[in-house]
Amino acid sequence: MKYKRILLKLSGESLMGSKQFGIDNDRINSYAKQIKEIQNIGHEVAIVIGGGNIFRGVQAEEGGMDRTHGDYMGMLATMINAMALQSALESNGVKTRLQSAIEMKAIAEPFIRRKAVRHLEKGRVVIFGAGTGNPFFTTDSAASLRAIEINADVILKGTRVDGIYTADPEKDKNATKYETITFDEVYKKGLNVMDLTAFTLCKENNLPIIVFNMDTPGNLEKVLSGKTIGTLVRN
Ligand code: GTP
Numbered sequence: 075m076k077y078k079r080i081l082l083k084l085s086g087e088s089l090m091g092s093k094q095f096g097i098d099n100d101r102i103n104s105y106a107k108q109i110k111e112i113q114n115i116g117h118e119v120a121i122v123i124g125g126g127n128i129f130r131g132v133q134a135e136e137g138g139m140d141r142t143h144g145d146y147m148g149m150l151a152t153m154i155n156a157m158a159l160q161s162a163l164e165s166n167g168v169k170t171r172l173q174s175a176i177e178m179k180a181i182a183e184p185f186i187r188r189k190a191v192r193h194l195e196k197g198r199v200v201i202f203g204a205g206t207g208n209p210f211f212t213t214d215s216a217a218s219l220r221a222i223e224i225n226a227d228v229i230l231k232g233t234r235v236d237g238i239y240t241a242d243p244e245k246d247k248n249a250t251k252y253e254t255i256t257f258d259e260v261y262k263k264g265l266n267v268m269d270l271t272a273f274t275l276c277k278e279n280n281l282p283i284i285v286f287n288m289d290t291p292g293n294l295e296k297v298l299s300g301k302t303i304g305t306l307v308r309n
Contacts, residue, residue: 077228077298079118079194081221082109083214084232086124086155088289096127097158101289105232106162108294109199113168117298118194120224121201122217123159125151131209145209149176152213156203157181169198175207175216187223194224214272222279229281230297231268232288237305238265254306267307276307283307 084105091098113119128151134144153174160170171193174182182203183189193200205216214231221229238260241249257277260267267273267285276283286297286304296303 075116076300077117079224079226080112080120080228080230080298081217081224081226082119082121082230082232082294083217084121084123084155084159084288085234086126086128086151086213088127088232088234089123089155089158090127097155102158102162103166104291105159105288106166106168108288108291109163110166110168111292111295112298113197113199115295115298118197119199120190120194120220120226121156121159121199122205122213122220123152123155123201123203124213125149125153125155127151128154142209145211146176149204149207152205153178153182153203156201160201163199170201171198172201172203175202175204178204190220191224212269212272214268215275218268218272218275218281221281222275226281229276229283230294231283231285232294233285234287234289235285236287236290236303237285238267238307252305253302254308257307257309260307277309280309 089097091101125148129147131144131148135141156172160172163170172182173185175185177184190200202220205213206219237251239249239251243249284297284304284306286293
């Protein structure tokens with residue numbers, strides 16, 4: 075198995091499905107089913123989820139709120155999504171553990187790296203909530219950091235687009251999708267894969283990223299079975 079231990083990054087905004095706000099039950103269930111599928115094959119799955127469907131720190135700043143304060147609110151938003159995903163997974167019969175970067179003992183274990191790894195080895199899906207626990211970092215950075223900490227083989231970034239394009243495919247009809255691209259090319263071409271902090275962490279630690287469309291059921295399994303969907307970023 076090429077990628078045994080994976081870190082799956084899910085976007086909070088994708089959880090909205092067709093709704094304007096919050097969590098779409100069909101969407102979160104579809105995610106849970108896809109995760110169950112790959113876990114049954116024997117992949118060890120850790121997950122970081124964003125919070126943009128509920129709250130965004132950056133927007134709060136635009137409205138006059140202190141950035142740090144807004145970022146902490148965003149971290150709480152990721153916990154709401156993490157709990158919803160935990161529940162969706164468990165109703166699909168998947169064993170899970172939720173760990174939070176900010177201590178909230180009544181609802182989640184604290185983040186303890188060695189415990190997280192043990193959970194993975196025992197076949198539990200581990201969800202990491204509350205980002206990195208620090209303001210000024212995105213959940214993409216949390217995904218990179220946790221992936222490196224748990225020695226994941228790959229980050230799978232599930233998004234609404236099916237990979238990385240030469241230009242914005244919605245604006246440029248001639249845009250083509252990369253099957254593979256190096257970290258250096260992404261820098262050089264100024265392509266937007268993750269924020270630079272998150273991206274650089276992956277590059278420096280030689281952790282490949284696969285960007286793919288998670289909203290098409292079955293895609294997660296296809297990516298891991300080596301089908302050429304999405305875009306692979308590597309050194
Ligand atoms: P093992 O060490 O493999 O037995 O792992 P385990 O997670 O089954 O053991 P543990 O006894 O630590 O946890 C039992 C349950 O309690 C699990 O559902 C954990 O997620 C949960 N749990 C453990 N620590 C905490 C905590 O600090 N807060 C909360 N809310 N739940 C916790």
